[in-house]
Amino acid sequence: MNDPDAQMIAKKAVVLLSGGLDSVTVLALAREQGFSCHALSMQYGQRHGVELEAARRVAAAQGAVEHLIAPLALDAFGGSALTDRRIQVPEQASEGIPVTYVPARNTIFLALALGWAEALGARDLFVGVNAVDYSGYPDCRPAFIEAFERLANLATKAGVEGDRFRVHAPLIDMSKAQIIREGVRLGVDYSLTISCYQADTRGRACGVCDSCRLRAQGFAEAGVPDPTPYRPARRR
Amino acid sequence: MNDPDAQMIAKKAVVLLSGGLDSVTVLALAREQGFSCHALSMQYGQRHGVELEAARRVAAAQGAVEHLIAPLALDAFGGSALTDRRIQVPEQASEGIPVTYVPARNTIFLALALGWAEALGARDLFVGVNAVDYSGYPDCRPAFIEAFERLANLATKAGVEGDRFRVHAPLIDMSKAQIIREGVRLGVDYSLTISCYQADTRGRACGVCDSCRLRAQGFAEAGVPDPTPYRPARRR
Numbered sequence: 310m311n312d313p314d315a316q317m318i319a320k321k322a323v324v325l326l327s328g329g330l331d332s333v334t335v336l337a338l339a340r341e342q343g344f345s346c347h348a349l350s351m352q353y354g355q356r357h358g359v360e361l362e363a364a365r366r367v368a369a370a371q372g373a374v375e376h377l378i379a380p381l382a383l384d385a386f387g388g389s390a391l392t393d394r395r396i397q398v399p400e401q402a403s404e405g406i407p408v409t410y411v412p413a414r415n416t417i418f419l420a421l422a423l424g425w426a427e428a429l430g431a432r433d434l435f436v437g438v439n440a441v442d443y444s445g446y447p448d449c450r451p452a453f454i455e456a457f458e459r460l461a462n463l464a465t466k467a468g469v470e471g472d473r474f475r476v477h478a479p480l481i482d483m484s485k486a487q488i489i490r491e492g493v494r495l496g497v498d499y500s501l502t503i504s505c506y507q508a509d510t511r512g513r514a515c516g517v518c519d520s521c522r523l524r525a526q527g528f529a530e531a532g533v534p535d536p537t538p539y540r541p542a543r544r545r
Numbered sequence: 546m547n548d549p550d551a552q553m554i555a556k557k558a559v560v561l562l563s564g565g566l567d568s569v570t571v572l573a574l575a576r577e578q579g580f581s582c583h584a585l586s587m588q589y590g591q592r593h594g595v596e597l598e599a600a601r602r603v604a605a606a607q608g609a610v611e612h613l614i615a616p617l618a619l620d621a622f623g624g625s626a627l628t629d630r631r632i633q634v635p636e637q638a639s640e641g642i643p644v645t646y647v648p649a650r651n652t653i654f655l656a657l658a659l660g661w662a663e664a665l666g667a668r669d670l671f672v673g674v675n676a677v678d679y680s681g682y683p684d685c686r687p688a689f690i691e692a693f694e695r696l697a698n699l700a701t702k703a704g705v706e707g708d709r710f711r712v713h714a715p716l717i718d719m720s721k722a723q724i725i726r727e728g729v730r731l732g733v734d735y736s737l738t739i740s741c742y743q744a745d746t747r748g749r750a751c752g753v754c755d756s757c758r759l760r761a762q763g764f765a766e767a768g769v770p771d772p773t774p775y776r777p778a779r780r781r
Contacts, residue, residue: 377621379617379618379621380616380617380618381615381616381617382615382616383660385613385615385661386660386661386664386665387664410702411660412659412660412661412662412663412664412701412702413656413657413659413660413663413697413700413701414660415700416656416659416660416696416697416700416701417653417656417657417659417660419656420649420652420653420655420656421649421653423648423649423652423653424619424622424647424648424649424650424652424653425621425622425648426648427648427649428622428623428648429622447699447700447701447702447704447705448699448700448701450699452699453696453699453700456692456695456696456699456700457696457700459692460652460689460692460693460696461649461652463683463684463686463688463689463692464649464651464652464683464684464689464692464693465648465649465652465683465684466646466648466683468683469683
């Protein structure tokens, strides 16, 4: 991508980028497929605001042509441990859909990605959802992605005119260990990413929330040293 | 609804409210059906910011229990005459989908309404889309609404658990004149609403944009005096 002409003719894609492990791997995969990547992050009143710092770092490190952080007042809605400080982040695995579920989050994020994509002339959306080690969220399943793609092509001027949108969810069938191996192959520096639901202001992970446990287990299974900065243990 | 007990047991609904003629009629219809209505408006960088003032007025006048205005940086995306000041609002009817189309707008608005609804415990969403006198927007068609409802029930914890969401689009098959007659029956004061794409800071309509023309024609066909405040004519 050092050739400016090659850069100019690359197809554009919008990549949802949280600053976590999964979405940076998706960005690296989209780049490998030759897309010119417009990264989109949301400032949605999440507890873990340091993840937006991580998103900025990985967008730059992975060669996104642009990185937009859109404000989104999901904290006004409440209903999740990630946006409502009155609900505690659980430190043990639970049955069913956990309290860290943010109502309709991936629908909202993909809807915004779709709007930006249509305005940019991009027809490809990338999202790092994962149905294997996925914490039980309904909006991380293949049926959800397919339904969104179908909606996108009914909802838009481009879709109606026959210029179809595609929603890429390349991690959907991968385990956390497979995702990490894929990222390592692509040269992703996972020390720049933050997955923890309650990282401290220096970006150090708690090591005990769902997201930390899945991530640590992924590094262990992949046989890759875990580069995550953890804060001093309380109960670990 | 003067009985406080009746109020307490009313089913909740989220109603998308723009401050225009259609959405206030939808709010009145939802109230007639006995819903306790949570009105949702978006501050999305639209040219016609006075419509949010109108939304506040009609939410109060029509007895919404709550009115939330959510910020949404659609102007960062551009791509529409309604959010990008470099694109002029057309003053004549055009072929195909007009430049006032905002990429994926109704997808984004419904996604946010869905998130709020799930957090509130509401299962009914109301939206004032209309496929008859509709300016040619793809996200105002029945197929779009059906696809969104399907998505909503795949995307959410409530939907997965069998507590289905319903997306109500009661105006979808109505002409503007029919909508106005329905509103008049329900006691809606249309002088509080703003439909114009380029109303002035006093909320006065231009009278020449697509939206003004459809509205004026609707009042004429309904045989209802048009209460719209127009600004002094330039080219009318």
